[in-house]
Amino acid sequence: MPSEFTLTLSSPGPIAISIGSVVIRWYGVFIGIGFLAAYFLAEKLAVKNKLSIEHFNNLIF
Secondary structure, three states: OOOOOOOOOOOOOOOOEEOOOOOEEEHHHHHHHHHHHHHHHHHHHHHOOOHHHHHHHHHHH
């Protein structure tokens, strides 16, 4: 018994948040999430390998 199933996806658009004249686009959101994920993963690895967290933070920033 075939049934018809239609799924329509639409793009959310390039702008994630717009507050007045400040516009935050989706690619900026994803770049920020990627940076934070990499930072926290690297920090966890630094602790695991007994490296100085202060030295690690100075290196990153």
